[in-house]
Amino acid sequence: MTTAPKLKTVHLRLPATTEDLAKLEIGTVVYLTGRVYTAREGVYKKAVEEGAGLPAAPEELGFANFHCSPAATLNPDGSATVGAVTATASFRFAKWLDGWFKLSRCNIIIGKGGMTGEIYKRDFVPHNAIYLTTVGYGTGALLGRGIKRVVGTYWVEDLGLAQAIWVLEVENFGPFIVDGDLAGNSLFERENAKIAPHIDELYAGTKPATLRRYGETDKKTDEVI
Amino acid sequence: MIPIASLQKTAEELMAKAAIEIPEDYLAGLRKCADTEKGDLSAFVLQAMLENYEAAKEDRRAMCGDTGVPRWYVKMGNEARIEGGPVALETALRRATATATHDVPLRPNRVHPLWRTDHNNNCGIGAPEIEYSFHPEGDWVDLTTVHKGGLFGSDYRMLFPGDGIDGIRRFYLDTLIAFGRRGLACQPAIVGVGLGGSKDICMVLGKQASCLRTVGSRNPDPKIAALEAELKDLGNNIGMGAMGFMGSSMVVACHIEVGYCHTGGMPMSVHMFCLSSRRATARVYADGRAEFRTDPQWFTDYMRRASVDWEPAKKVEAAE
Numbered sequence: 001m002t003t004a005p006k007l008k009t010v011h012l013r014l015p016a017t018t019e020d021l022a023k024l025e026i027g028t029v030v031y032l033t034g035r036v037y038t039a040r041e042g043v044y045k046k047a048v049e050e051g052a053g054l055p056a057a058p059e060e061l062g063f064a065n066f067h068c069s070p071a072a073t074l075n076p077d078g079s080a081t082v083g084a085v086t087a088t089a090s091f092r093f094a095k096w097l098d099g100w101f102k103l104s105r106c107n108i109i110i111g112k113g114g115m116t117g118e119i120y121k122r123d124f125v126p127h128n129a130i131y132l133t134t135v136g137y138g139t140g141a142l143l144g145r146g147i148k149r150v151v152g153t154y155w156v157e158d159l160g161l162a163q164a165i166w167v168l169e170v171e172n173f174g175p176f177i178v179d180g181d182l183a184g185n186s187l188f189e190r191e192n193a194k195i196a197p198h199i200d201e202l203y204a205g206t207k208p209a210t211l212r213r214y215g216e217t218d219k220k221t222d223e224v225i
Numbered sequence: 226m227i228p229i230a231s232l233q234k235t236a237e238e239l240m241a242k243a244a245i246e247i248p249e250d251y252l253a254g255l256r257k258c259a260d261t262e263k264g265d266l267s268a269f270v271l272q273a274m275l276e277n278y279e280a281a282k283e284d285r286r287a288m289c290g291d292t293g294v295p296r297w298y299v300k301m302g303n304e305a306r307i308e309g310g311p312v313a314l315e316t317a318l319r320r321a322t323a324t325a326t327h328d329v330p331l332r333p334n335r336v337h338p339l340w341r342t343d344h345n346n347n348c349g350i351g352a353p354e355i356e357y358s359f360h361p362e363g364d365w366v367d368l369t370t371v372h373k374g375g376l377f378g379s380d381y382r383m384l385f386p387g388d389g390i391d392g393i394r395r396f397y398l399d400t401l402i403a404f405g406r407r408g409l410a411c412q413p414a415i416v417g418v419g420l421g422g423s424k425d426i427c428m429v430l431g432k433q434a435s436c437l438r439t440v441g442s443r444n445p446d447p448k449i450a451a452l453e454a455e456l457k458d459l460g461n462n463i464g465m466g467a468m469g470f471m472g473s474s475m476v477v478a479c480h481i482e483v484g485y486c487h488t489g490g491m492p493m494s495v496h497m498f499c500l501s502s503r504r505a506t507a508r509v510y511a512d513g514r515a516e517f518r519t520d521p522q523w524f525t526d527y528m529r530r531a532s533v534d535w536e537p538a539k540k541v542e543a544a545e
Binding site for chain 1: 266269270273274276277278280281284290291292327330331332333334336341343376377382383384385387388391392394396399402403404406407408409411459462463464465467469470471499501
């Protein structure tokens with residue numbers, strides 16, 4: 001397990017209570033034990049947008065939603081081989097999250113790169129949910145080791161292996177870092193703010209390209225997500 | 226005649242090697258980043274990644290859950306003859322891709338752009354891509370597979386001669402800063418810059434510069450090599466480390482490849498080969514023997530020739 005001498009580290013048992021989550025600060029390193037499931041745009045679109053609802057009771061899926069497609073194979077006998085697992089970038093899924101929280105009652109979202117503080121405050125805070133980012137990105141092999149068992153899969157036929165729901169039993173699954181806490185603060189935004197003052201110096205003396213492009217931003221302290 | 230069975234077997238091994246074993250040159254470069262990283266969070270991330278590579282090798286499991294989009298680079302010696310011809314070779318590479326997707330396993334990432342059809346084997350229309358190059362002598366075939374992550378960290382822009390080196394610096398910074406935040410580019414990365422060529426070739430050059438050169442290599446043109454070193458330092462001075470946390474670990478190496486372009490333009494592309502810089506190469510000889518390595522040796526004097534005819538003695542054209 002990766003040691004983080006300078007960083008606060010917490011081992012959480014799932015499902016986590018609001019009291020458990022209140023102990024986490026942005027920048028805390030987290031390991032999980034219990035049940036997590038994968039769900040991303042394919043699932044959100046079907047469940048929230050098309051109104052299909054959940055394929056099973058929330059208790060069956062667990063309450064920690066991993067934005068992930070595992071590198072995994074379903075064998076003819078129904079068993080599964082899971083290799084590495086890593087998160088995909090979460091900012092693309094913002095529009096479905098409020099609906100998903102209501103449907104699934106999950107209180108942990110695990111993904112890549114976090115979401116904006118605005119989305120945390122709008123969608124996460126009312127549902128007492130936090131956001132954990134994977135580390136790297138791509139500690140896929142370490143995370144793969146943390147998976148003890150595939151409990152089940154849902155919607156494989158409809159959505160394919162990559163978009164299906166995989167319910168996973170995990171142990172010391174991590175490391176993750178808290179990006180969004182219960183108050184809706186974002187670690188990435190804090191880090192961006194630290195880096196921002198230096199950026200103008202990097203561009204000093206250069207002029208914009210001869211041929212401009214239509215674009216949404218040319219302010220270098222803006223994010224593109 | 227190179228036996229087709231040897232090519233397919235070698236290709237299957239390459240698929241697994243690329244997915245599981247981080248190349249030594251990238252690993253050495255990343256360790257250097259880790260040695261000098263002062264940001265707590267960024268340093269923690271690098272440490273976790275170093276442990277992850279070990280776990281991948283020990284368990285023989287893919288180093289990253291997003292196993293990228295597998296593709297192939299084929300370099301043929303001028304005297305190479307393949308049993309069954311080029312069609313048999315392409316079939317072997319597609320079969321190896323599908324087999325390895327199931328066996329390693331890899332994530333079946335490839336889908337139809339509109340219908341999202343997933344064959345669960347990383348094969349489909351135009352997938353895996355297969356690119357070719359040639360070598361003036363040799364009866365061998367070099368197979369290289371690259372499993373590059375695909376969503377963030379690349380950009381293209383038509384610059385003009387008047388934009389100059391400053392314009393290049395600026396667009397380079399734009400790309401690194403835009404995709405470095407939150408670590409969308411999965412840095413520290415091998416940054417490839419394509420300069421010149423027509424628009425499509427500009428993208429190809431930049432991608433090949435990031436994926437097919439090893440950390441520590443330099444462009445043979447000394448002035449371009451100096452620009453590579455300058456851009457590497459510039460990227461590491463943004464103040465952004467792994468995952469966009471405060472730090473200095475952004476660029477493991479910067480590689481620039483050039484091609485002649487339209488006299489009025491200076492197209493530029495930027496590509497970032499991530500913390501899972503997955504590539505593996507093997508040379509397959511006429512007797513079916515395979516030699517594995519991590520350096521694709523893709524950019525050769527022949528590849529970079531500027532003359533009409535191939536003149537081995539003349540080698541690469543550098544700035545006057």
